Amino acid sequence: MSEQQPARAWRLVLEHIERDLLDGRLGPGDRLASERDLATELGVGRSSVREAFRVLEVMGLIRTATGSGPQSGAIVIATPTGGMSALLRLQVAAQGFPLADVVQTRLVLEDAVVGAMAASPERDTSVAHGLLEAMDADDLSPAEFLALDAQLHLSLAEGSGNTVIAAMMGGLRSSIESYVQGGVDAIVDWDAMATRLRREHRALVEAIDTGDADDARAIVHAHITDYYTQILTP
Incomplete structure (x- = not known):
């Protein structure tokens, strides 16, 4: 049971971000909520949020950068050829x-x-x-x-x-x-x-x-x- 929970958790994060994209609450150039805020909002661990972000980055939907500047965090890019x-x-x-x-x-x-x-x-x-x-x-x-x-x-x-x-x-x-x-x-x-x-x-x-x-x-x-x-x- 404990081995399945993380898989369900990162998928929950993906589904949440997908809904925001479909409903227009997120679009190209927008920054996703922080790992901590998403983890708190969805009731999952920060490791599950990081896993979801990695999947989205591989899919070419976001880019992530560390730091505190305007380009930091996870930003929607939606690279079509990615x-x-x-x-x-x-x-x-x-x-x-x-x-x-x-x-x-x-x-x-x-x-x-x-x-x-x-x-x-x-x-x-x-x-x-x-x-x-x-x-x-x-x-x-x-x-x-x-x-x-x-x-x-x-x-x-x-x-x-x-x-x-x-x-x-x-x-x-x-x-x-x-x-x-x-x-x-x-x-x-x-x-x-x-x-x-x-x-x-x-x-x-x-x-x-x-x-x-x-x-x-x-x-x-x-x-x-x-x-x-x-x-x-x-």
Whole structure:
């Protein structure tokens, strides 16, 4: 019984802070009550409050600093790419997600990404163009090429303006790189594959640049599914 009490206690602190966030009593930039005040208000030990703060900091919701100045204590920051990306990376690393589910999720996200970018009059593909040029180098190993490939797709997600999608793509990046890199041995003619991927990448970025959302979606769907199919059935 005594071993379960701390677990219930720090969760109680999390639930209290969550309610304050949902009800608008707390928001980005606000300082949480002190450990002592929260412990007294909720009837828990200060160690349980500290544990809750550690969880929130790992999740990217607060930052903590010691001292007595204006930046001290626990402050709400709600970093969108923090906790969500970390959670997805850990789940992928622990093989909590089947590869087919990762690929399907990637298709959904990238469809939204390229559609949004192509439709936006303020789209910026300068980072993508720089990566396209980097992938044109003749001396790249397959691993180096595919690392740039992953960066290209992530740059489009970050350029889409949707912070949730960007965070999810960032979290899935390790799994995307993993299955893409892992499939190299199944490719009989790597040079031909690299040439094809370069062509598809350039067609995708061109469709975005010209505002052709339908074409961009079709290209990215074929680009992802064709590679995935080839590495599984060479």
